[in-house]
Amino acid sequence: MKKKIIYIFLLVVSILNGATVETTKDIYAPQEKIRVHVSGMLGHEKDWIGIYPVGSTSIWENVLRWEWTGAVINGPVTLDNLANGSYEVRIFFQDSFIVEASDSFLVEGDVLDVELNSSKNTYLPNEEIEINFAHMLGDEEDWIGIYSVDSTNEWENVLHWKYTEGLVDGRLFLDGLPLGEYEVRAFFQDSFTLESAYAFSVEEDNDGDDNESVLLDSNRETYAPNELVFVNFDNMQGSTTDWIGIYPAGAGYEFENVIEWRYTGGIIDGHLSFNGLEAGSYDIRAFFNNSLTKQATKTITVLDLARTSTLYEDAENGVNPSWIHVSGKYSMKRITPGFESLGAVRFTAYWIHRGTYNPTEFQLPFNVVNRTEKVLEVDMRAKSNPHFNFGLLVHTKDGKRIILWDSFYNHNGAGRTIIEPFISHSNGNTILNNPAPNDYHFFGSRNVFRHYKINVENVIRHLEPDNELISIDSFVTTGGEYDNIKLSSH
16 A cells, blocks of 8 residues: 555656656767756656666666766756667656656667877977867767876876867867877767877977976975975976976876975976975976976985974073063063063063054074074963064075064954965065964963964965075064973974
8 A cells, every 4th residue: 555655646746747858869879978858857866867778667677877866857967878779768756666757769880989190190399289080979078188198097187188079070289298208089078988099209309409408406305304395496398387296206197196286387497395294205206388297306305303392491490591672661671580480481562552553572582593493382371461473583595584473463353354474574674474373362261371383484485485494593572471482393
């Protein structure tokens, strides 16, 4: 009785919906996907469509191809190709085997033997590539692409491509390429199933001057974990899509193996920076014009080094005498002596007085130049005043920089929005401004010391991607309470 009720329900739904299915063609080729259009489906997650031999019953054993239609009520559905024969496409509701509508079609003809070639076996760098093709399906979404010879057919490996515009036989032109070995490959109906391939190469003109070899170098042979990697390059092609990437040493050139990469921006000679890496061996590789044909390699090593730190202030036996009072109303006496018993040092910020912004500033010079420890660590709280900044004075490849972290930039009270990092200039100084590690005004209790660990190289790179940190020279602040100010290697 239950089955009878379900059958009656589905029959009523079918009549109300008026479900239909129609193939886009009456006859398909053996390699052609079967495209149909459905309408009046329920939109149930287990509505489905299947292809059966003509005359067969709708039991599961007879299904040749099938797909869930899911949320589709009216729209296209594509199923895989079939061998020569007579077929019916049928639609069903809610995982049932009750046919709601059907349409018949044929698959006939010979399996297509696609012919493909380039007009020349050898091209010059950046010379336009002429491609001839024959026996394509004639579908609007048939397409032809160029790949590096050893790459797989995934989309990310395509260097240049075009649709064949529904032509069965024809010719098309693709942009030129840098030196290397390539294949032109043909595909049907937006798929990645290879139908035909043809190899060719791009070589220098033997009668012309040879190009200079690409040169790659790094600022270090070995690195600490997470230390930025700076790369110098010479003799690139000058294309805006020349690029440099970092791979695990010995990994294949497929793009999925790239750890990090950057375009050279059309520059022939220049430099780039890359994020730090975990311990291991890596290859820096240069490529022309979005290709996967390597032009040069530089191998680097990231060592599994023991972490080192240099402590500059812990206030255990008095404050560090190197502190300098730079500006503002308050003198060094405002570093509260009684607070030293807690093993920390306090600065009272003279933030805004009678409408004038005039902060007190203190500096702690790092008297020994530190070129290897580039991570700032500090314990800090904001009991006395949440509106202050702290920072570092540093030397970089592009000159001196002041790096500041300001709690006012991520103070989200009173409808304020967080201010993103930005560069400013004052009195001849370049200042890299950043939101503080958190909004001290609202972040929990101001009586709690919190530990912060900041990779200074990464902060610089965010605003100046190809600048390089040389040394960290001083700690600066306009307020707050600090303990265990130190620099660490990683």
